[in-house]
Amino acid sequence: MAYFPFYIDIKDKKILVVGGGKVALRKVEKLLQFEPKITVVAPFICDEIRKLGVSIIERKFIDSDIDNIFCAISATDDEVVNGHIFKLCSEKNILVNTVDDKDKCGFIFPALVNKNGITAGITSSGKSPVYAKYIRERLENLLDDNADITETLFKYRKRIKSEIRNEADRKIVFERLLALCLSRDEIDDNLVSKLIEEANNEN
Structure with missing residues (x-):
């Protein structure tokens, strides 16, 4: 499957991240560059996420957590929970990304470049993430060399x-x-x- 690179303004959009570990941290850090309103829900939330200034709900996910959100990122290590979140979001036409499970994704996170006025997302549609990362690094170097x-x-x-x-x-x-x-x-x-x-x- 080829993914269409659909750029959208997510400033002040409500985004739910379920999961409080390092994987969730990486997603939150990427998203914060674009100023959404992020809520993180998990029984345990790492200190690095707490320091980012996002909303924190320290408990297990409940179905009402997806009410009135723009999109969700499911970043738990529980396949049952991830599957349940995907099902709920799909039924309500809410975009959802399930980390490391492309079949349960309505959108994916590309290898992201955001510097010097240029934003680009690079994806191999799951065929070779390492190559997408290589291209991202080359593009970052190009932008560093031509910053102005x-x-x-x-x-x-x-x-x-x-x-x-x-x-x-x-x-x-x-x-x-x-x-x-x-x-x-x-x-x-x-x-x-x-x-x-x-x-x-x-x-």
Whole structure:
């Protein structure tokens, strides 16, 4: 099965994480980058999760825990509990991820990159997680080497769109600007003005 990379704003969305160990911790840490409202439910919750400032309910999962949530992550080591949560969520059309059980997942966690204005999820659809991790690490290194490019392009995006009417010409200017960023040329207002003028004069 190939998974569609569906990007969605989860800020302030209610997310339930069932499980309080290291696996749950990794999921919570990934999610917190995007500012949802997370509740962790488990009989035992590790200190690392407690320090993250999420809501804590220290008891076993009960069915009403899924009321009014956006999605659930089942990260327990109990297959019966995981299966029950998956069944409940499926019946109520709630997205659910069951850790290490792809057959009980409505969505999966990709190898995630989120830095320098770029967010990317990489998955091999379960075929080779180690290769997805390798690609993620390569992409992280690329972004580290070009940390300021996203902000530079964003800085001039609105101006270029407003001053160049033709979409094809705008694309050319953005590509030229990107090439200059990658070659470490100094980008300033005068250079961008020149690129815009050249694009408009070509028509």
